[in-house]
Amino acid sequence: MRSINILRFFRGYVSFKAQGGFPERFLNLCSKENIYLFDAQNQDDTLYASVSIKDYKKIREPARKSGMKVRITKKYGLRFFLNKNKKRVGLLFGMAVFFITISFLSSFLWSISITGCESMNERELLHFAQEMGLKEGAALSKINPDVLEEKFLMKFHDISWIGINISGSRANIEIVERDGKTPPPQEKTPSDIVASTDGQIKTLEVYNGTKMQKENSAVLKGDVLISGVTENRNGTNEFRRARGYVTAITELKIQNSFMNSHKFKRISKINENRDIFFFFLKVPVKRDNKAEKSFKENKYLYLNHKNIPIGIIKERSYTHSNSDESLENEESTLCALDGYFEEIYKKTQGSNILKSNIKLQSNRLAVTILDNMSLLQNICEEKLLDVEKR
Amino acid sequence: MKKKKGNVSSPVSIGKAHIELISNTQAYIDGCCGVIEYSEDKIRLDIGEKTVCFKGDNLSLGAFFLSETSINGNIISIEFCD
Numbered sequence: 001m002r003s004i005n006i007l008r009f010f011r012g013y014v015s016f017k018a019q020g021g022f023p024e025r026f027l028n029l030c031s032k033e034n035i036y037l038f039d040a041q042n043q044d045d046t047l048y049a050s051v052s053i054k055d056y057k058k059i060r061e062p063a064r065k066s067g068m069k070v071r072i073t074k075k076y077g078l079r080f081f082l083n084k085n086k087k088r089v090g091l092l093f094g095m096a097v098f099f100i101t102i103s104f105l106s107s108f109l110w111s112i113s114i115t116g117c118e119s120m121n122e123r124e125l126l127h128f129a130q131e132m133g134l135k136e137g138a139a140l141s142k143i144n145p146d147v148l149e150e151k152f153l154m155k156f157h158d159i160s161w162i163g164i165n166i167s168g169s170r171a172n173i174e175i176v177e178r179d180g181k182t183p184p185p186q187e188k189t190p191s192d193i194v195a196s197t198d199g200q201i202k203t204l205e206v207y208n209g210t211k212m213q214k215e216n217s218a219v220l221k222g223d224v225l226i227s228g229v230t231e232n233r234n235g236t237n238e239f240r241r242a243r244g245y246v247t248a249i250t251e252l253k254i255q256n257s258f259m260n261s262h263k264f265k266r267i268s269k270i271n272e273n274r275d276i277f278f279f280f281l282k283v284p285v286k287r288d289n290k291a292e293k294s295f296k297e298n299k300y301l302y303l304n305h306k307n308i309p310i311g312i313i314k315e316r317s318y319t320h321s322n323s324d325e326s327l328e329n330e331e332s333t334l335c336a337l338d339g340y341f342e343e344i345y346k347k348t349q350g351s352n353i354l355k356s357n358i359k360l361q362s363n364r365l366a367v368t369i370l371d372n373m374s375l376l377q378n379i380c381e382e383k384l385l386d387v388e389k390r
Numbered sequence: 391m392k393k394k395k396g397n398v399s400s401p402v403s404i405g406k407a408h409i410e411l412i413s414n415t416q417a418y419i420d421g422c423c424g425v426i427e428y429s430e431d432k433i434r435l436d437i438g439e440k441t442v443c444f445k446g447d448n449l450s451l452g453a454f455f456l457s458e459t460s461i462n463g464n465i466i467s468i469e470f471c472d
Contacts, residue, residue, distance in 0.1 A: 027454055028424040040451035042428050049451075 012053045012077025015039075021067030023047040029062035053079070108279055109138045110169040111306045118177055120158055125173065128155060134164070134171060136309035137279035143171070170306070189384060190239035193226040195219045196381040199248030209242030219248065219379075228385055239385060248379045249354065254343050257368040258336035260327050265320035273315040282313070332367040333360070340369045351377035407437035409468075416452070417444060417461040417468075425454070433461055443469040 018026060023042055030037050035058055040049035047068070051059060056072075063070045085091055112129060114122050129135065132148055145164035152162045152173075161176040193209070200218050204211065209226040213219060228242040271288035277298075294317035300307035327335070355374035360367070407421035419435060419442070426441060427434035433451070434443045449463035 024425045024428050027428065027451070031424070031454060034455075036453070036455040037451070038453045040454060042430055042450075047428075 008052070009076065010078050012075075012079040013050050014053060014056050014072050014076070015048065015050045015074045016056070016059075016070050016072050018047040018049070018063060018068040018070045019045065020069055021063075023066070023068070026062055026066035026068050029065055030059065033058055033062055035059060035062070048073070053077070106169055107140055108169060108309075109134070109136060109140060109143065109166075109171055110309055111136065112171045112173065114173045114175065116175045116177070120156070120175070120177060125152075125156070125175075128152070129173065134173075136307075140166065140169070189241055190228045191241050191382050191384045192224050192228050193242045193244055193246065193380050194383045195221055195223045195225055195246075195248070196379045197221050197248075197250050197377075199250035199377075199379055201225075201246060201248045202376065203245065203247040205245040207243040207245075208240055209244065213246075225380070242382075244380065246378065246380050247376055250351075250375050250377055250379065252347060252373040252375055254340060254347070254371040254373065255368065256336050256340040256343060257366050258332045258339065259366045260329070260332050260364065262327060262332070262335070264323055264327070266323045267318045268321040269319040271317045271319065273313075273317075275313040275315075277309070277311060277313055279309050285312075288317075329362055329367065333362065336367045336369050340371070344371075348373070348375060348377075351375040405438065407442070409437075409442065411465075414446070414465045415462065417465060419459045419461070421457050422459040423457070425451075435459065440470050440472055443471065445469070 026047065027037065027040065035051060035055045037049045037051055037055075040047065042048075059070060082092070112126065112134060114125055117125065129148070129152075132151055134143060134148055143166065145166060148164050149162050152164075152175075153159055158178050159175050160178045163174045165172045165174065198218075198220050201213055201215055204213060204215050204225070206226050209228050210230050212224045212227050219225065225246050226242040226244045228240050230238050230240060232238055272286060273284070273288060274286040276283045276285055294315050297314040297316070298311060299314065300309065300311040302308070352375065353373055354376055357372045359370040361370065362368070405421075407419060410418040410420075412418075419437065421437055423436040423438055425433070426436055427443075428451070430449060431447060432443065432445050433449050434441055444461055444465055445467045446463050446465040449461060449465070452460035452462045
């Protein structure tokens with residue numbers, strides 16, 4: 001219904017009222033003359049109806065024959081609007097500029113979004129999309145989603161399916177990641193479970209295979225915990241994929257030193273460049289000398305939960321100077337602690353720390369952190385068996 | 391085999407009027423030959439062999455062109471007369 005009204009507005013129509021005579025005869029005659037009447041209403045012996053401009057010119061004859069007097073009540077449509085405002089050149093010019101700008105801007109890509117990204121790096125995908133020409137400000141006519149999809153699949157092997165949907169001026173990259181990135185060993189591939197580190201076994205649960213160790217027994221790295229070789233009652237051997245869950249108490253030593261005489265750099269100057277960007281246009285606003293390393297930050301205009309390719313690019317670079325000063329003891333301690341925590345994070349992931357004995361040693365030359373830890377961790381490691389087939 | 395008369399499921403009956411109702415607020419009449427009576431509470435249309443009379447409140451002709459007509463308003467009853 002709305003589209004009919006829009007069409008009527010563009011073509012133009014008039015509302016009229018007809019009085020006296022015979023309205024029924026008038027309607028029938030209009031129908032015979034192929035005059036399209038709409039919104040006809042009969043109120044207090046007056047017929048109100050609407051008709052297109054073209055048909056209104058033909059209405060005189062049926063009105064005369066049915067004895068009705070027709071009078072226009074209101075005129076609607078673009079034609080009348082333009083006629084009324086034809087002296088207001090500025091308004092018409094503004095409208096023309098508006099439509100041209102809208103149609104020009106809608107031929108470019110305004111925003112890109114990625115959905116379905118779970119373990120993959122979204123930035124990497126966006127960077128690749130930009131390299132391939134799918135970027136804010138790119139002309140929509142130059143984007144070929146099918147070719148881009150193929151390129152994505154060739155570059156990223158972790159993507160099992162990709163769809164690039166362009167709706168209006170927005171592009172959405174929809175991806176489905178592969179379920180298992182490294183194919184798990186086949187169920188029938190024979191394997192042992194060995195100890196990944198030295199320790200004392202606390203839990204030993206066997207789901208498949210032969211138990212080789214007992215609880216509370218000490219094991220060395222590489223010792224078989226669950227064997228994939230099982231002996232049948234008739235004395236023959238069968239090879240299976242060993243499965244189980246083994247936890248052990250293990251020891252971990254962490255040592256991290258930091259020299260007081262460590263040479264470090266201090267920031268001596270901050271340089272900043274600023275550009276205003278409008279799609280592909282960049283207007284420099286502020287320019288400083290560029291240093292070795294720079295960090296870029298794009299600030300977009302954010303409207304209706306979408307980034308608009310209009311904004312500011314901030315490029316900041318730091319000039320460093322070598323410092324001859326030696327570090328204070330507290331500063332060295334902080335640096336040593338930083339390295340220590342980083343190492344703990346790397347080495348104790350997925351483990352429970354049962355005991356920690358931390359020691360801090362400092363002298364004129366360096367600060368050293370020593371830690372002897374007891375961990376409860378899963379020590380299962382799968383080792384495939386080499387079986388010769390006869 | 392005998393043919394059943396007035397088969398409801400037949401999609402098009404040539405030469406006969408086709409009336410479609412949307413609740414009691416709109417009626418589409420295809421095959422209308424002319425308007426016999428037209429007022430706010432009563433619209434009587436010629437549909438060839440018979441006439442159909444729509445009674446109600448605030449009745450209006452949404453469109454009237456060739457043989458196609460639509461009636462808008464609060465339709466209370468529809469009567470067919472010879």
